Amino acid sequence: MVEQVRKLLEKRVESPAELENLRQSIAGKRDTSRTCISVCGGTACRAAGAEAVVDAFVDEIERRELQVQVEMKETGCPGFCERGPLVVIRPSKIFYQQVKPEDVPEIIAETVLGGRVVDRLLYVDPSTQEKVTYEPDVPFYKKQTQNILGANREIDPTNIEDYIASGGYSALSKVLTGMKPQEIVDEVKKSGLRGRGGGGFPTGKKWQSCLDAESNIKYVICNADEGDPGAFQDRALLEGNPHSVLEGMIIGAFAIGSHQGYIYVRNEYPLAVKHARIAIEQAMDYGLLGENILGSGFDFTVTIIRGGGAFVCGESSALMASLEGKIGEPKAKYVHMSEKGLWDSPSLLNNVKTWANVPLIINKGADWYSKIGTAGSKGTMIFSLVGNIKNTGLVEVPMGITLREMIFDIGGGIPNGKKFKAVQTGGPSGGCIPEKFLDTPVDFDELTKLGSMMGSGGMIVMDEDTCMVDVAKYFIEFLKGESCGKCTPCREGINRMSEILSRITQGKGKPEDLDTLEDLAGILSAGALCALGQTAANPVMSTLKYFRDEYIAHIEQKKCPAGVCRELIQYSIDPEQCVGCLRCLRACPTGAITGEKKEPHTLNQGLCIKCGACYDVCKFNAVVRQ
Amino acid sequence: MELTLDFPKVKEIVESYTEKVDSLIDSYAGNKEQLISLLQDIQAEFNYLPQDVLVKISQKLDIPLSQVFSVVTFFRAFTLKPRGRHVVTVCLGTACHVKGGSRLVEKMERDYGIKPGETTEDMRFSLETVNCLGCCALGPVVVVDGKYQSKVNPDKLDRVLRGYK
Numbered sequence: 001m002v003e004q005v006r007k008l009l010e011k012r013v014e015s016p017a018e019l020e021n022l023r024q025s026i027a028g029k030r031d032t033s034r035t036c037i038s039v040c041g042g043t044a045c046r047a048a049g050a051e052a053v054v055d056a057f058v059d060e061i062e063r064r065e066l067q068v069q070v071e072m073k074e075t076g077c078p079g080f081c082e083r084g085p086l087v088v089i090r091p092s093k094i095f096y097q098q099v100k101p102e103d104v105p106e107i108i109a110e111t112v113l114g115g116r117v118v119d120r121l122l123y124v125d126p127s128t129q130e131k132v133t134y135e136p137d138v139p140f141y142k143k144q145t146q147n148i149l150g151a152n153r154e155i156d157p158t159n160i161e162d163y164i165a166s167g168g169y170s171a172l173s174k175v176l177t178g179m180k181p182q183e184i185v186d187e188v189k190k191s192g193l194r195g196r197g198g199g200g201f202p203t204g205k206k207w208q209s210c211l212d213a214e215s216n217i218k219y220v221i222c223n224a225d226e227g228d229p230g231a232f233q234d235r236a237l238l239e240g241n242p243h244s245v246l247e248g249m250i251i252g253a254f255a256i257g258s259h260q261g262y263i264y265v266r267n268e269y270p271l272a273v274k275h276a277r278i279a280i281e282q283a284m285d286y287g288l289l290g291e292n293i294l295g296s297g298f299d300f301t302v303t304i305i306r307g308g309g310a311f312v313c314g315e316s317s318a319l320m321a322s323l324e325g326k327i328g329e330p331k332a333k334y335v336h337m338s339e340k341g342l343w344d345s346p347s348l349l350n351n352v353k354t355w356a357n358v359p360l361i362i363n364k365g366a367d368w369y370s371k372i373g374t375a376g377s378k379g380t381m382i383f384s385l386v387g388n389i390k391n392t393g394l395v396e397v398p399m400g401i402t403l404r405e406m407i408f409d410i411g412g413g414i415p416n417g418k419k420f421k422a423v424q425t426g427g428p429s430g431g432c433i434p435e436k437f438l439d440t441p442v443d444f445d446e447l448t449k450l451g452s453m454m455g456s457g458g459m460i461v462m463d464e465d466t467c468m469v470d471v472a473k474y475f476i477e478f479l480k481g482e483s484c485g486k487c488t489p490c491r492e493g494i495n496r497m498s499e500i501l502s503r504i505t506q507g508k509g510k511p512e513d514l515d516t517l518e519d520l521a522g523i524l525s526a527g528a529l530c531a532l533g534q535t536a537a538n539p540v541m542s543t544l545k546y547f548r549d550e551y552i553a554h555i556e557q558k559k560c561p562a563g564v565c566r567e568l569i570q571y572s573i574d575p576e577q578c579v580g581c582l583r584c585l586r587a588c589p590t591g592a593i594t595g596e597k598k599e600p601h602t603l604n605q606g607l608c609i610k611c612g613a614c615y616d617v618c619k620f621n622a623v624v625r626q
Numbered sequence: 627m628e629l630t631l632d633f634p635k636v637k638e639i640v641e642s643y644t645e646k647v648d649s650l651i652d653s654y655a656g657n658k659e660q661l662i663s664l665l666q667d668i669q670a671e672f673n674y675l676p677q678d679v680l681v682k683i684s685q686k687l688d689i690p691l692s693q694v695f696s697v698v699t700f701f702r703a704f705t706l707k708p709r710g711r712h713v714v715t716v717c718l719g720t721a722c723h724v725k726g727g728s729r730l731v732e733k734m735e736r737d738y739g740i741k742p743g744e745t746t747e748d749m750r751f752s753l754e755t756v757n758c759l760g761c762c763a764l765g766p767v768v769v770v771d772g773k774y775q776s777k778v779n780p781d782k783l784d785r786v787l788r789g790y791k
Contacts, residue, residue, distance in 0.1 A: 230762055307662070307703075329702035384760075474720070
């Protein structure tokens with residue numbers, strides 16, 4: 001016990017000067033020429049088997065007694081999820097992808113000890129067929145500006161010393177030693193930073209109203225209830241660099257005069273919860289959180305609250321209700337949460353990415369920050385590029401880059417030789433953008449003009465095999481399940497839209513349905529209580545606007561042009577192509593396919609449930625979907 | 627451990643865990659606002675939220691039972707029914723949807739007769755859906771008892787589930 005207390009006291013940093021000394025001493029102890037094997041430990045790489053790879057490296061390093069020469073590190077997610085598990089050998093930054101445990105002895109023998117590259121583990125650029133040896137040369141990374149995400153690949157998120165060594169908490173030192181609260185808020189205002197969680201509200205303005213609100217108790221909240229399907233950048237940041245989020249929150253708390261903070265994080269993100277917890281504990285031990293932070297007299301603590309899995313809790317007032325232990329129903333916002341939020345006290349709520357931008361703005365200055373981006377949207381934005389795209393992953397780019405650059409230059413385009421159809425941005429509140437707008441610069445205002453929105457940065461690419469009516473139905477079904485049911489326009493309006501869309505996808509649509517959908521959309525946006533309802537019709541309206549012919553095909557010709565809507569398609573077997581391999585016959589769950597070996601099979605339409613199992617397994621393109 | 631729906635048996639199990647329940651609730655004493663976290667911990671322990679425990683929470687933390695119940699039924703993460711030996715979670719995020727995730731839910735219904743939120747009669751599987759796990763590169767994603775399965779098609783789902791008895 002005494003020993004533990006002594007150790008704690010030793011760790012505690014009492015002043016900004018001591019923090020600098022600590023940084024120097026950590027750097028002094030580190031040998032930058034030493035071989036370091038870093039394995040991405042993000043959720044996606046773990047799901048692809050990264051943990052077994054880490055274990056294999058640890059075993060092999062022990063077996064060969066290389067502990068002194070070689071350092072092993074499990075880092076955060078640098079973004080290239082498509083190719084996980086990712087391994088980088090530093091300092092040369094040799095980049096291996098899709099590494100398996102059985103590759104590990106070879107990597108150690110060849111690369112670490114022999115200085116040779118293991119050719120077969122290198123990334124091959126699909127467009128040029130060239131092999132890429134070093135991580136910075138990977139085309140996926142080359143066109144990005146990873147101001148926020150970049151640190152993920154360098155640091156072990158469970159080790160505060162890594163963050164400190166990389167310059168961490170220096171922004172906090174700066175504000176505690178020389179900046180007045182108003183100066184901090186002014187700097188954030190001047191940077192032009194806008195909220196990264198959805199609406200894009202000017203962050204500085206929010207901070208100002210919290211600073212101006214008169215109250216002894218104020219709260220700082222980090223919104224990590226990342227609910228947009230297809231968006232996972234908040235998770236990657238909280239998992240991969242939790243201290244950058246904490247540092248932003250401490251600066252925000254100091255600026256508005258808050259002493260209690262909360263991180264509201266999805267329970268579906270267990271690793272993010274774990275890493276945020278470890279980060280808070282370590283920051284407490286080092287005197288960067290808790291009482292008398294860095295000897296400044298300022299106190300601030302952070303508590304983690306796990307969400308219950310309700311999309312609506314990403315909305316500020318619903319989130320705060322949930323923090324109070326109540327059901328997550330939004331309130332009408334006659335008064336802003338920044339004046340009367342959690343337990344009726346002024347509350348400063350920002351998204352994970354917004355908080356992570358704060359240390360950067362303080363360190364490098366608002367002038368530097370505001371040089372990046374467009375007139376109305378400053379800085380970089382992290383997008384998750386997913387769906388029918390070659391390079392799935394996280395992409396951090398300056399605001400203003402075009403959709404085309406993102407999807408084709410960074411994302412590598414559409415796989416399997418398919419054609420691009422649309423990109424869906426902004427999650428269930430956003431819309432689908434067609435090909436003719438691919439040269440639009442991506443920022444808050446431009447996306448809104450197209451009937452979509454930035455949202456949390458989800459970007460779902462859809463190919464020609466995607467049915468846009470089905471996509472609209474998907475989002476409306478999603479929102480039907482997630483509407484809290486408090487206000488009538490949202491509860492009833494979304495239900496009616498869902499009924500109409502289901503009808504259309506079943507071939508029972510009526511021409512007047514499209515007008516009804518538009519009417520309902522108008523009622524929702526005018527009458528719903530919170531943003532969930534107000535924007536709920538966006539996926540329907542944008543697909544109606546840009547893909548109206550698909551709706552009409554469903555209604556008038558009773559056809560689904562993309563071949564997705566079950567009631568409107570038919571499977572059959574082309575006897576010319578069928579070689580009689582029995583694969584589809586075995587895969588069919590209803591026995592609708594019959595035939596002998598090496599004889600063309602036949603499909604009984606009466607028994608077919610259109611599950612598509614035969615279509616998936618056929619290797620000869622003999623199953624036809626019409 | 628075999629869990630069935632009959633109440634006496636559930637009660638027996640709950641009683642055998644009384645100590646655990648008490649210590650969990652006590653660890654949140656005075657923190658009414660952390661109700662959701664407490665419920666998550668209880669559910670992590672029991673796989674579901676037994677009624678007795680909800681009554682106990684209400685009494686010990688001085689929260690109206692109606693409020694406890696409203697929170698439990700509002701949030702998707704909570705369930706009042708015991709779940710099967712294996713929980714199969716199908717991701718229905720947008721990326722998994724465009725890659726065919728919903729066909730896996732249909733397959734579960736076809737092969738095992740369970741819809742999302744339901745459990746097979748033999749308590750072998752419970753089916754859940756989630757709106758995105760953020761492993762979009764690996765979609766469609768299915769999680770069985772916490773283990774992630776990537777690029778799952780109906781055929782692969784069959785093979786995977788065979789390993790869970």
